Each structure stands twice: as structure tokens, then as C-alpha cells.
Amino acid sequence: MLIDINAYVGNWPFQQMKYNTCELLLDRMNKFGVDISVISNLNGIFYKNTQSANEELHQEIRSARKFSDRFIPFAVINPIYAGWRDDLETSVKKMGMRGVRIYPKYHDFGITDPACIELVKRVRDYGLPVAFEYRMVDSRQRSWMDIDYVVGTTKREWNLKDILPIVKAVPDAKYMILNYANAAVLTPDEMNLVKTADLIFDTSGRTITNMSEFLKLYGTNKFAFGTHSPILDYLTGQLRIESLQPSEADERVKEQLRSGNAKKMLGLS
Amino acid sequence: MSELSRRKFIAGTAVSAGSLALSGGLMAFKEPQHLHPTSDTDTPRAKYDIMQDVAKYRKLDSHVHVNLASTDAEVQKKYAESLIDYSRRLQVQKLVLSNPVTRLINGVPDGSPEAFIRNNNIVLAVMKLYPEVLTGSFTFNPVHAKESMDEIKRCVDQGMTNAKVYYQTKINDPSYYPIVEKMIDLKMIIHCHAEVQIGVGGYRMKYNGFKPKNVSIPEDFVDIAKRYPEAMFQYAHIGGGGDWEYMCKALKNSPNVYVDTSGSNNEEHLVDFAVAHLGEDRVLFGSDNCYYQSVGKILASNLTETQKRKIFFENFNNILRKGGRNVD
Amino acid sequence: MSLAGLIVSGPVLDATEFGGHSGFMPASARPYDLMKDVMKYRKIDSHVHSDLYDGPPENNIAFMDRLGIEKMFISRPVTSGEGTPKDFRHYNDLTLKAMKKFPGRLTGQFTVNVPYQKESLEEIQRRVDQGMVGLKVYTQVKINDPLFYPIIEKMISLKMIIHMHSHCQLGLGGYRMKYDTGIRPNTSIPEDFADIAKRYPEAMFQYAHIGGGGDYEYACKMFTHLPNIYVDTSGSNNPEGMVDFAVKQLGEERVFFGSDNCYYQSVGKILASELTESQRKKVFFENYNKILEKSGNSIK
Ligand SMILES: [Zn+2]
Ligand SMILES: [Zn+2]
Numbered sequence: 001m002l003i004d005i006n007a008y009v010g011n012w013p014f015q016q017m018k019y020n021t022c023e024l025l026l027d028r029m030n031k032f033g034v035d036i037s038v039i040s041n042l043n044g045i046f047y048k049n050t051q052s053a054n055e056e057l058h059q060e061i062r063s064a065r066k067f068s069d070r071f072i073p074f075a076v077i078n079p080i081y082a083g084w085r086d087d088l089e090t091s092v093k094k095m096g097m098r099g100v101r102i103y104p105k106y107h108d109f110g111i112t113d114p115a116c117i118e119l120v121k122r123v124r125d126y127g128l129p130v131a132f133e134y135r136m137v138d139s140r141q142r143s144w145m146d147i148d149y150v151v152g153t154t155k156r157e158w159n160l161k162d163i164l165p166i167v168k169a170v171p172d173a174k175y176m177i178l179n180y181a182n183a184a185v186l187t188p189d190e191m192n193l194v195k196t197a198d199l200i201f202d203t204s205g206r207t208i209t210n211m212s213e214f215l216k217l218y219g220t221n222k223f224a225f226g227t228h229s230p231i232l233d234y235l236t237g238q239l240r241i242e243s244l245q246p247s248e249a250d251e252r253v254k255e256q257l258r259s260g261n262a263k264k265m266l267g268l269s
Numbered sequence: 270m271s272e273l274s275r276r277k278f279i280a281g282t283a284v285s286a287g288s289l290a291l292s293g294g295l296m297a298f299k300e301p302q303h304l305h306p307t308s309d310t311d312t313p314r315a316k317y318d319i320m321q322d323v324a325k326y327r328k329l330d331s332h333v334h335v336n337l338a339s340t341d342a343e344v345q346k347k348y349a350e351s352l353i354d355y356s357r358r359l360q361v362q363k364l365v366l367s368n369p370v371t372r373l374i375n376g377v378p379d380g381s382p383e384a385f386i387r388n389n390n391i392v393l394a395v396m397k398l399y400p401e402v403l404t405g406s407f408t409f410n411p412v413h414a415k416e417s418m419d420e421i422k423r424c425v426d427q428g429m430t431n432a433k434v435y436y437q438t439k440i441n442d443p444s445y446y447p448i449v450e451k452m453i454d455l456k457m458i459i460h461c462h463a464e465v466q467i468g469v470g471g472y473r474m475k476y477n478g479f480k481p482k483n484v485s486i487p488e489d490f491v492d493i494a495k496r497y498p499e500a501m502f503q504y505a506h507i508g509g510g511g512d513w514e515y516m517c518k519a520l521k522n523s524p525n526v527y528v529d530t531s532g533s534n535n536e537e538h539l540v541d542f543a544v545a546h547l548g549e550d551r552v553l554f555g556s557d558n559c560y561y562q563s564v565g566k567i568l569a570s571n572l573t574e575t576q577k578r579k580i581f582f583e584n585f586n587n588i589l590r591k592g593g594r595n596v597d
Numbered sequence: 598m599s600l601a602g603l604i605v606s607g608p609v610l611d612a613t614e615f616g617g618h619s620g621f622m623p624a625s626a627r628p629y630d631l632m633k634d635v636m637k638y639r640k641i642d643s644h645v646h647s648d649l650y651d652g653p654p655e656n657n658i659a660f661m662d663r664l665g666i667e668k669m670f671i672s673r674p675v676t677s678g679e680g681t682p683k684d685f686r687h688y689n690d691l692t693l694k695a696m697k698k699f700p701g702r703l704t705g706q707f708t709v710n711v712p713y714q715k716e717s718l719e720e721i722q723r724r725v726d727q728g729m730v731g732l733k734v735y736t737q738v739k740i741n742d743p744l745f746y747p748i749i750e751k752m753i754s755l756k757m758i759i760h761m762h763s764h765c766q767l768g769l770g771g772y773r774m775k776y777d778t779g780i781r782p783n784t785s786i787p788e789d790f791a792d793i794a795k796r797y798p799e800a801m802f803q804y805a806h807i808g809g810g811g812d813y814e815y816a817c818k819m820f821t822h823l824p825n826i827y828v829d830t831s832g833s834n835n836p837e838g839m840v841d842f843a844v845k846q847l848g849e850e851r852v853f854f855g856s857d858n859c860y861y862q863s864v865g866k867i868l869a870s871e872l873t874e875s876q877r878k879k880v881f882f883e884n885y886n887k888i889l890e891k892s893g894n895s896i897k
Contacts, residue, residue, distance in 0.1 A: 015514065018538045032569075033317035049814040080773075082787060083818030083846075108773075138534050140466040140510035144476065151510070152479045206533035206559060210351075233535045235319060236565025242319045243358050243561070 001255075002238070003036045003262040004029075006131075006178045006202040006226030009060065010042030010053065014143035017042075020230045022060050022067045028234050029070065035259075037071055037229075038266070040101045044076025045136070050107075051087040058095040072266060074099040074131060078107040079115035088119070092126050098266060099129040099176070105147050105158070106136075111166045120170045129174035129265055132163050134181040134205060137231060151182075159184035160194075167197050174198045174265060179228045180205025194218060200265050202226020203257070204237040211240040212248040220253045224262040322568050326581040328361040329596060330563070332460065332505060332531040332555030335368050335395045345391055349398050355560045356402050363596050365585075367406040367433035368392045369462065378481050380437040382416035385409050389424055396428070404594070406433035406460060411444040421451060430594040431457040431503075439470075440485040440502070441493040449493065449500050456591040458527065460503035461485050465511035465519075487519035494523040501525055501588060506557050508532030508566065513539050517546040524551070527588070530580070531555030535562035540570040540580070549576045553585045634868050636665040639882040641889075641896065642863070644760065644805055644831040644855030647671040647695045647703065651858050654695035654703060660860045661702060667882075668896055671695060672706035672733035674762065680710035680737050682720070689724055696728065704894075706733040706760060711744040721751055730894045733760045739770075740785040740802070741793040749793070753800050756891040758827070760803035761785050765811035787819035794823045801825055801888060806857050808832030808866065813839050817846035824851070827888070830880070831855030835862035840870040840880070849876045853885045 009020050019028050020042070029037060044053030054075045061067045075091035077084050077100050091097040100123045104111045111132075123130045135157050139150040149157050159182035167175055171193070180201050186194070195218070201208075204226040208214050215223065227237045241249075241257045249257070262268075336348035352364060368388040372379045385408050392405040407424035409417035409432070421432070432452060438444055440461045452459050463485045468476030470484035490504050504520060507513040509532030520526045530540055530552060543552045549572075556563035567580060582596075589595040642661075647654045647669075657669055673688040685708050692705035707724035709717035709732070721732065732752055738744050740761045752759050763785045768776030770784035790804050802825060807813040809832035820826045830840055830852060843852045849872075856863035867880055889895040 016538075018541075031317065032319075048812060049818065081818070082815045083821060086818075086821060137536075138510040140464070140478075141512040141534070142467070144467055144473070150478070153477070206535070206562060208561075209559065211561075230537050233537045233539070233562070233566040233569035235569040236535045236562045238319055239323070239359075239561045239565045239568075243323070245358070 001036075001259040002034045002225055003038070003259045003266075004034050004227050004229070004237075005038045005176060005200070005224045005262050005265070006204055006237075007037040007039045007229045008042045008231070009039055009057065010044070012042055012137070012231065013046055014146060015137075017230045019234070022064070022071060025229065026066065026070060028229065032234055032238065034227075034238075035070070038074055038099070038262075039071050040074045040076055040131075044101070045103050045106045048078075048081060049083075050076045050078050050081065051083070051090070054087065054091050054095060054097065058097075072098050074101050076101050076103070077119060078103070079119035080107065080109045080113070084119070085122070088122055092128065097128075099123070099131060101131045101133075103133070105149055111163065112169050116166060117169050120166060120173050124170060124173035127174075127267060129176050131176040131178055132166070133178045134158050134160075134163070135179060157182050160186065161190065164190055164193055167193055167199060171197055176200055176202065176224075176265060178202045178204065178226060179232075180207045183207055194222070198265070200224050200261055202228070202237065203240040204228035204232055208240055211244055215244075215249065215253075220249070220256055221261055223257050224265065225258055319568070323564055324360050326360070326577055328359070328363075328554055328564075328581045329585045330361050330364045330531075330556050331503065331553040331585040332529045332557050333364045333366055334558055335366050335391055337368065337371055340387065340391065342394065345395055346398065349395050349403070353399055353402060355556070359560055359564050361556075362402070362582075364403050365406055365430055366392050366395060366403055367408060367460070369408045369433050369435035370410075370437065371435060373481065376481065378435065378437045378483070380410040380412060382410070382413050382420070385417075386420060389420065389429075392429070393424070393427055405429045406431045408433050408435065409448070410434075410437045411442065411448045412438055414444065414447060417448060418451065421448070421455075425455060425457075428594075430589055430592065432459045433461075434459065435462045436481045436484045439483045439489050441489040441496075442483075445493065446496075449497050452501075453497065453499050456593075458501040458503050458588050460505060460529075461490070462505045463487070463490065463511075463516070464509065465513075465515045487516050490526050491519060491523050494526045498525055501527065501591075503553065504528045506530075506532035506555065507543060508534040508536070508539060508559070508562065509557065510534055514542060517543050521546050527551045527553055527584070529553040529555030529557075530566060531557035531559065531563055533557070533559040533562060535559075535566040535569075537569065540566050540572065544570075544572060544576060544580075549579050550584055550587075552580050553588075554581045631868070635864055638665070638877055640664075640666045640668075640854055640864075641882050641885045642666050642669040642831075642856050643803065643853040643885045644829040644857050645669045645671055646673060646858055648673055648691045649676070649858070654698055657695075657858075658699055658702065660856075664860055664864050666856075666860075667702075669703050670706050670731060670885075671703050672708060672760070674708045674733050674735040675710060675737065676735060680735075682710075682713050682716035685709050685713075685717075686720060689720065689729070693724075693727055693729070705729040706731040708733050708735070709748065710734075711738050711742070711748055714744065714747060717748060718751055721748070721755075725755060725757075730889065730892060731757045731760055733762075735762045736781040736784045739783050739789050741789045741796070742783075745793065749797050749800050753797065758801040758803050758888050760805060760829075761790070762805045763787070763790065763811070763816070764809065765813075765816045787816045790826055791819055791823055794820075794826045798825055801827065801891075803853065804828045806830075806832035806855065807843060808834040808836075808839060808859070808862065809857065810834055814842060817843050820851075821846050827851045827853055827884070829853040829855030829857075830866060831857035831859065831863055833857070833859045833862060835859075835866040837869065840866050840872065844870075844872060844876060844880070849879050850884055850887075852880050854881045 041053040041057040044050040047053050057073050061071055075097040077088050120130050139157050149155050151157050161184045201223050368391050370379050370384045389407050396403045396405045407429045409420050466478050467473040468478030469480045470486040472486050507516050507528045586595050647657055673692050675684050689707050696703050696705045707729045709720050767773045768778040769780050770786040772786045807828045886895050
């Protein structure tokens with residue numbers, strides 16, 4: 001079984017997206033053997049009031065039974081915007097959102113801003129995961145209207161060290177760290193934090209140049225299949241898993257990566 | 270729960286995410302069977318075997334490097350093993366290696382003849398380790414005209430297939446003219462590093478991309494390609510992080526500029542977009558050592574079988590054929 | 598005539614390009630009589646000025662006639678200068694003069710400046726005695742400043758609403774000051790209203806002009822659970838969906854019609870909304886009238 005823990009519907013304002021509705025994504029899933037996708041609405045990154053995006057996603061999933069069979073929705077919440085606590089509650093209790101995606105850079109707050117910590121704690125208390133992205137798109141092709149965290153400048157893109165402070169601040173929450181980009185050398189403390197926390201990476205990110213080495217470094221329980229669709233191509237994340245040699249990962253480990261670790265994170269088993 | 274999924278649930282073959290979400294973690298999670306549709310209206314899910322799809326195509330990697338960070342023979346030998354591992358894992362029959370001088374000295378690219386000769390020697394040595402799989406491109410810096418010409422001759426004599434240049438000098442700089450003419454004689458392609466990022470290489474310089482000033486951008490390729498319509502240019506890595514829509518649109522009317530799909534970025538639709546704008550004959554498979562993405566982005570595209578074969582192999586092989594260096 | 602019909606009638610294009618109907622008949626929209634819709638609703642303008650943006654009260658009256666606005670609650674807050682008692686008395690005099698000129702159509706809201714505590718309290722009483730209804734204040738002091746406490750207590754006893762200028766913009770009045778705009782630092786922001794409304798649940802506050810250029814989604818979301826904060830829909834902005842959003846977040850009782858002298862938008866944004874007939878009536882007229890009723894000033 002294959003569970004994609006990193007997919008979206010909705011628009012990216014600076015570039016046309018293909019396969020960015022539930023219908024089109026489902027076609028993609030059917031074509032390439034993906035059973036379930038965790039999805040959020042990209043529009044939530046750009047709407048000031050992110051709840052409108054969550055409502056859109058909810059409506060779209062409700063529009064056909066086949067969608068609710070195959071999609072697990074995550075809400076987008078901005079904890080420095082008025083009414084977010086209500087939004088979180090509504091998303092989880094009324095709309096059945098199974099996790100929350102948080103965008104500190106796009107919504108413009110520090111990752112350990114007290115508001116962010118409070119949000120992560122509230123999601124934790126629901127028993128649900130929070131998801132952070134290293135980045136959404138490569139900053140080198142960014143639009144002039146996009147955020148200005150740019151590779152090679154004084155305000156660089158994020159790496160894992162930029163995300164870990166929130167894990168440290170709320171060590172008992174569940175984390176999905178997505179679209180692995182930009183290598184960083186971790187201190188022993190940071191590595192220990194990654195290993196002890198309930199935390200998984202997805203396989204969509206470009207910095208995973210050799211899956212086998214990443215498994216050795218972090219452990220086979222730390223990765224789950226992800227595509228970063230519709231921004232990234234639908235197969236590279238899968239290829240990282242399936243091209244592992246038997247000597248690098250046996251079927252049991254591959255199943256962990258395809259769905260086992262995701263199920264655990266999502267509370268599906 | 271709909272009638273349909275209730276039936277499925279009772280039958281115990283599949284439990285939907287929807288019903289899971291409703292019941293929380295209490296319900297046992299059974300796996301849907303791949304070949305069974307989830308509902309009557311739904312298309313059956315393919316049992317997609319990605320590795321079978323990977324194996325289906327011959328591949329010729331038009332943009333791949335030796336270890337760019339080291340001059341140590343042992344390091345290169347070890348790295349060559351990883352290249353061979355890639356070629357076996359993802360069924361790539363031939364790799365055209367290069368080793369352009371990427372080093373910066375106080376922010377300025379090292380453009381010395383010593384540097385490019387040393388770099389070419391590394392490629393020549395690595396090629397010899399696995400001659401059936403590895404071949405190579407030579408690098409140079411055209412501002413050193415004589416040294417560059419000598420180096421091209423030396424490298425071609427030793428079996429290299431084409432040129433690979435970097436950001437020392439813009440591709441349309443007059444210093445390139447004699448070199449381009451030489452490459453026309455050799456019927457070999459000139460593969461040049463390229464970018465499209467705001468604030469780089471003359472593109473919207475009110476933004477500062479903090480890059481060397483001579484990075485080539487599509488306009489530079491258009492310019493030189495127009496001056497030398499008989500020459501062939503390879504615009505490097507449209508997946509290299511830049512704005513690939515811009516690149517493909519800019520290069521549309523330059524029939525002697527090819528692009529390779531390599532780079533760490535594998536945006537959905539990149540390959541389709543390139544073929545839509547440039548045609549199926551001007552797009553070349555390449556990895557730039559980002560192996561998973563390089564193959565994934567082409568398999569995930571909507572290209573036809575014929576188009577996939579062209580991009581993975583035939584297009585670049587046809588280019589190599591002109592200079593008599595084709596793979597088969 | 599539909600847009601497609603218009604394009605087809607152009608000289609170059611052939612009708613067959615639009616679906617191949619050789620006998621293409623342009624479709625028409627259902628007739629809609631906007632002015633009839635405008636005149637259908639009784640209206641009280643809860644936020645409008647005289648002798649400020651568009652001159653003397655005659656101009657207010659002209660638009661009242663044009664757009665069927667029955668009554669305006671005009672004010673002349675201290676928008677520039679020091680705001681001494683001499684200033685605010687002068688402005689209130691202007692308002693009173695306008696009222697007297699058009700009795701029954703214009704009613705004044707009085708203004709004060711709370712650092713002049715004693716003078717402000719006296720002014721309130723004096724203006725109420727002259728028939729003015731409701732307080733309108735500006736950016737001199739934040740609405741939740743302790744200087745406002747006695748004023749608010751006075752307004753509670755009068756059972757009148759406190760209408761305060763407000764904003765919700767990055768870098769203004771304490772909201773996300775890394776973007777500091779340097780504009781009027783004491784402008785009241787949604788958080789300030791929330792704060793004072795909790796301290797005085799018996800008081801009534803009117804958060805001015807959600808169409809005034811600020812982030813109306815933010816403001817409305819901030820007030821969801823604060824039943825004593827009302828908003829008026831006035832301002833030069835008329836984003837599609839704003840009125841619907843306000844009613845969805847605050848309920849249909851806490852939203853007032855207001856123009857802030859932007860007359861076309863003020864009516865257009867409500868008519869274009871998805872509100873029901875009864876909701877429109879409430880927003881245009883009844884909600885504010887209910888506030889007036891508490892102090893015995895309602896319109897029959
Ligand atoms: Zn390269
Ligand atoms: Zn006003």
C-alpha cells in the first residue's frame with residue numbers, strides 16, 4: 001500500500017499547476033498506484049484568512065464519495081491571524097482534518113513564536129501531527145512577488161536546523177518535515193532530537209540524493225513516501241523507495257516507507 | 270458510510286480513509302487490494318511497477334559530473350563507483366561526464382588554463398575506469414584562446430565527445446567565436462551552464478542573486494545561436510533551480526539550442542512544458558547527479574513512448590552521431 | 598445582450614467560431630432594476646460625516662435623496678490638529694448646525710478628546726441635551742486606554758453606542774510593527790476593541806468602517822465572541838463578499854449600514870451581497886435602530 005503524506009490541491013499564484021484538484025490528483029494516484037494522499041489547499045498559504053482555504057478543501061472532498069475514500073485532509077492554520085483557535089477547532093472537529101500544516105515563512109512569524117508553539121501544542125493535544133515544509137519551491141526560480149528567502153543570499157532558504165527549534169520547544173508533538181532541502185550538519189543534540197521525537201520526513205525532497213544513506217543516518221522509521229504534488233513530479237518520491245536494492249532495504253522496510261510509518265504518524269493503525 | 274464502502278468494509282477487503290477519519294484510531298486498518306477499484310465509478314488503480322518502467326528505456330545521461338569538489342584520485346575512484354551504482358540502479362547505459370571549473374576565488378570564477386587542464390585530466394582518468402559506461406566532455410575558458418584550442422584537440426584525441434563550459438565567460442562573448450567555429454568543424458555540441466534567476470547574469474539586476482556576473486542566461490544562448498546557426502548548444506539543466514518556463518519560452522525559436530532536463534528540481538510538468546515549447550527533438554535527458562529526479566520527472570510526464578525514448582536516449586545519441594561518437 | 602453576442606457582432610469573427618450555430622441568437626440577462634432595489638430598503642447611515650469629506654450638509658442631503666437614505670448620523674471627529682476642548686466644541690457646533698438645518702434627517706454624534714477628561718464629560722452631557730446621539734472618537738487615544746474608562750461609563754449610563762475610528766493594517770497601531778507605517782500610533786485596532794469590550798460588557802462599541810481599507814476578515818474574526826462589538830460596513834472599499842463575511846462571522850444583528858461618505862459603495866456592497874431580505878433590512882436599518890431604541894431615540 002502507498003500513502004502519500006505530502007500532496008496539495010489548489011493554486012500556486014506564480015505558476016500554473018497541473019493535477020491540482022481532487023479529481024486530477026485522484027487520476028494521478030490511480031495511474032501510479034497511490035492509495036491514499038494527505039492533502040492541503042495551497043491557497044491557504046496565500047489567503048490571509050486561511051480558514052477560507054480549509055473550507056474550500058472540505059467542500060471539494062465532500063463533493064464526491066470517492067474523494068473521502070482516498071484523501072486525508074490537513075488544515076492550514078496561521079497562528080498570528082485572528083480567530084485561529086476557532087479555525088483549528090472547526091477544522092478538526094467539524095471538517096475532519098487529520099493534521100495541520102504551518103507556514104512560518106509565508107505567514108511571517110518565527111518558528112518559535114509563542115503563537116506557533118501554542119498552535120503546535122493544541123494540535124498535539126488533539127493527537128494529530130503538524131507539518132512544516134523546508135520550502136515550497138526552489139528560491140532560484142522564485143517570482144519577484146514570492147518570499148525572499150533565497151539560496152546564496154544572506155537570507156537563505158531553510159534547512160533542518162531552522163525547523164528543529166520548534167521540535168525542541170514542543171518535543172512531544174508529532175512532526176512531518178516535508179520536501180527535504182538544503183543539507184545541514186546537525187549537532188549530536190540535534191540528531192538526538194530528530195531520533196527521539198515522533199518525527200518523519202517525506203521522500204520528495206531534492207536533498208535526498210541517496211535514499212539508502214538517509215535511512216542509515218536517520219533510521220528507517222523516519223521516512224514516509226511523499227510527492228510534494230502538484231509542485232514536484234509524481235514519481236521521484238516513489239523512485240527513491242522503489243530503487244532501493246534488497247541489500248539496502250528489504251520488503252519489510254519498503255513497506256514501512258510506503259505506508260507503515262505514515263500510518264503510525266496519521267493514527268491509522 | 271455509503272452502501273458501497275459498507276459492503277467493502279464488511280467484506281473486509283478495504284477500509285477507506287474516510288471511515289478511518291470518522292472512527293479515529295480504534296478501527297483496524299486493512300489494506301485495500303491494489304487491483305480492486307474503490308468504487309464503481311472509480312477507475313481501477315493500476316498496479317504500477319515503477320522499476321519496470323525505469324528498465325524499459327535505454328538512457329544516455331547528457332549532463333553528469335565527476336566529483337566536482339575533489340582533485341584526489343582516490344575520492345574520484347570512490348565517486349565513480351557511485352556513478353556506476355546509479356547507472357545500474359536506474360538503467361542508464363552511458364554517462365557523459367564533465368568537470369567544469371566551478372571554483373570561485375573571492376567570488377570570481379577560477380578561469381586559469383591550469384584549472385581546466387587539471388579538471389579535464391580528472392575526467393579522462395575516470396572515463397578509463399569504466400570505459401563501457403563512462404565517456405566525457407572537455408572544459409576550457411575561451412579567453413585563453415590558444416590554451417583552449419590545444420586542450421580541445423588533446424581531449425578529442427582521447428575520446429571525449431563534446432564541450433562543457435561554465436560561468437567564467439558568457440556563451441555569447443566574442444572570445445567564444447573561434448571556439449564555436451572549431452566545434453562546428455568537430456560537429457560537437459557545446460554544453461554551457463545556464464540559469465534564470467532574478468538578479469543573476471543580467472536578468473532583472475535590481476535583485477541581487479549574489480552570483481558571478483558572467484553566468485549565461487537564455488538571451489545569451491539566443492544571441493550566439495543566431496550568429497552560428499550551424500553550431501549546436503546545450504542549455505544546461507532546466508531543472509537546475511531556475512525559471513524553466515522562462516527558459517523554454519526564450520529558446521523556442523532557436524532551433525540549434527537544446528536543453529537538458531537535469532537538475533535537482535523536478536517540478537511536475539517541467540518535461541511536458543519543455544517538449545510543448547521546444548519540440549520532442551531538442552530535449553535531452555540529464556541528471557546533473559540528481560538521479561532520482563532525473564528519471565522520475567520523465568516517467569511522470571505525459572510524453573508518448575516515442576517521445577520518452579527520444580529524450581532518454583535518441584536525441585543526444587543523434588547529436589553524438591554527427592561527431593561520430595554515438596553510443597551505438 | 599451577452600458578452601458573447603457582442604463579440605460575435607464584431608466585424609472580424611464568424612459566429613460559427615462560437616459553437617457552430619449559424620443562426621446564433623445572443624442570450625439576454627434577466628432584467629434587473631437597480632434603482633428599484635436601492636429604493637426598496639429603509640436606511641440609516643450609522644457612519645457619515647458632514648463638513649468633512651464632501652462639504653456642507655447639503656451634499657449629504659443630495660445623496661440621501663439619490664439613494665433613499667432616510668436618516669444620517671453625522672459626525673465631525675477631530676481628524677487633525679491638537680484636539681483641544683476648543684477644537685472639539687467647534688466641530689460639535691458644526692454638527693449641531695447641520696442638524697438644525699435639516700431636522701429629522703440629520704442627527705449628530707458628538708466628539709470629544711479624552712485627555713481633557715472633565716471637558717469631555719461636560720461636552721457629552723451638553724450635546725445629549727441638545728439632541729445629539731452617540732459618541733464618535735478618533736485616533737488621539739486608544740479605545741482601551743484607561744482615559745476612556747470614565748467616558749465609557751458615562752456612555753453606558755446614557756445607553757448610547759461608542760463609535761470609534763479603527764484600522765487593521767500591518768504596522769499600524771501596534772499590529773505587526775515590524776512593518777511600521779509611522780501612521781497615527783494611537784489608532785485603535787481590533788485587539789484594543791476586544792480588550793475594552795471585555796472590560797465593559799454593558800457598553801456598546803461600533804468598530805468603524807470595515808470597508809475603510811483595513812483587513813476586514815481579521816477584524817470580524819477577532820469579534821466573533823464579543824457580542825457588544827458592532828461593525829459598520831462603510832468605507833471606500835467594497836470588496837465582493839465582505840458583507841457576507843461580516844454577517845457570517847458576527848451574525849446578522851451586529852452589522853450596520855454606513856457610508857463614511859462613500860455613498861455608491863455603501864449601498865452597492867449590501868445589494869450585491871447574498872444576504873436575505875430580512876438580513877438586508879436589518880443591516881440597512883433595523884440593527885442600528887435597535888441601538889437607538891435603547892436611549893429612546895429610535896426612528897419610527
Ligand atoms: Zn551540472
Ligand atoms: Zn469616518
